[in-house]
Amino acid sequence: MSGRLVLGLMSGTSHDGVDAALVRVVNRGRPRLIKHTHVSYPPALRDMIVRAFEGGTADVCRLGFELGEVFARATLKCAKEAGVSPSDIEAVASHGQTVCHIPPKGNRKGSTLQIGEPSVIAQRTGIKVVSDFRTADMALGGQGAPLVPFADHLLFSKRATCCVQNIGGISNVTVVTEKLDDVRAFDTGPGNSLIDDAMKLLFGGKPFDRGGKVAKRGTPDARLLKKLLGHPYFSKKPPKSTGRETFGAEFLRGILKQNRKIRPEDLVATLTHLTARSIRDAYDRFVLPKHHIREIILSGGGAKNTFLLGLLKEQFAPIKVTLTDDYGIPSPAKEAMSFAILANETLGGRPSSLPRVTGASRAAVLGKITLP
Ligand SMILES: Nc1ncnc2c1ncn2[C@@H]1O[C@H](COP(=O)(O)OP(=O)(O)O)[C@@H](O)[C@H]1O
Numbered sequence: 001m002s003g004r005l006v007l008g009l010m011s012g013t014s015h016d017g018v019d020a021a022l023v024r025v026v027n028r029g030r031p032r033l034i035k036h037t038h039v040s041y042p043p044a045l046r047d048m049i050v051r052a053f054e055g056g057t058a059d060v061c062r063l064g065f066e067l068g069e070v071f072a073r074a075t076l077k078c079a080k081e082a083g084v085s086p087s088d089i090e091a092v093a094s095h096g097q098t099v100c101h102i103p104p105k106g107n108r109k110g111s112t113l114q115i116g117e118p119s120v121i122a123q124r125t126g127i128k129v130v131s132d133f134r135t136a137d138m139a140l141g142g143q144g145a146p147l148v149p150f151a152d153h154l155l156f157s158k159r160a161t162c163c164v165q166n167i168g169g170i171s172n173v174t175v176v177t178e179k180l181d182d183v184r185a186f187d188t189g190p191g192n193s194l195i196d197d198a199m200k201l202l203f204g205g206k207p208f209d210r211g212g213k214v215a216k217r218g219t220p221d222a223r224l225l226k227k228l229l230g231h232p233y234f235s236k237k238p239p240k241s242t243g244r245e246t247f248g249a250e251f252l253r254g255i256l257k258q259n260r261k262i263r264p265e266d267l268v269a270t271l272t273h274l275t276a277r278s279i280r281d282a283y284d285r286f287v288l289p290k291h292h293i294r295e296i297i298l299s300g301g302g303a304k305n306t307f308l309l310g311l312l313k314e315q316f317a318p319i320k321v322t323l324t325d326d327y328g329i330p331s332p333a334k335e336a337m338s339f340a341i342l343a344n345e346t347l348g349g350r351p352s353s354l355p356r357v358t359g360a361s362r363a364a365v366l367g368k369i370t371l372p
């Protein structure tokens, strides 16, 4: 079979675990997913990520090496499950765990930090690693995000014009058009991040609202929802990107402080509605006035929240809401697959960032290469 095997690793802002996607990539051809594996993080590792996110150089330092080990194990597990020898894999594309993301603002230059030591992955697996995908774009003044639009275009441009909406910790949309130059994308705001944090705080450390069951039995607080939808990020024009620095634990603590009387399930319902409504509002403001969209294809763990999925279907009708699963890509695998596609461009020395999306001065070859 033609093409080469690249294994993508995605550990997103939900820090729920790492998704590994073994992909057969063909230059300028349609990539094919061979195998998807998810490795959950044990609670202690999740806590370590939260601590690293909240500061502490030593925590960040230790975590980078620890995650390198976890990523290497996920790589070997995925290869084994696929029945593929690591020596047949051309490269590992490791996004890394974001511990800080500061988009450029006015005169302030942007910066970003993804960790998960590529040398550890390369030494344990014997495979070349492409990592640190966001820095080149940021060095050129870009947001360093979203980077998946290049891959979304390759995967879905036959269905143009559609939107690919990923719901991870943060949510991002790609408007997939026929021509790559016309593709637009930005972060719409929170995905699961606030829901997950609320579950952890208010429901005895539960990591997330499985199936949206808690949100379903709650009632959204209309006044609070309206206030949250007034957050300045939502009306800000793209290019834009965001992270847990804006929609994370600190934001949630502020909400809880000011709304002590609200019942826990009502708060989770309000935050779930916030995710759905902020996505709809983003389309109303920045997508639908310019593009005729027939279909929205969802990916990310948020697509497994059936209550949230129901809200989105209701809000977007008559626009069809589908899942990447309907096109042979399990929704949790899509981002990992996308980074495998980007790494293939990197290995070929081709740029894959879209300056119109990130705001950078030009397109860049993304990532750094670590040899085993
Ligand atoms: N069965 C489910 N029901 C509800 N939410 C889910 C389910 N499975 C996953 N999720 C949500 O998806 C998140 C993980 O999504 P993911 O796409 O991996 O995000 P990230 O890229 O930020 O890590 C979990 O933290 C959780 O909020």
Ligand SMILES: [Mg+2]
Pocket: 010, 011, 012, 013, 014, 015, 016, 017, 018, 019, 301
């Ligand atoms: Mg994840």
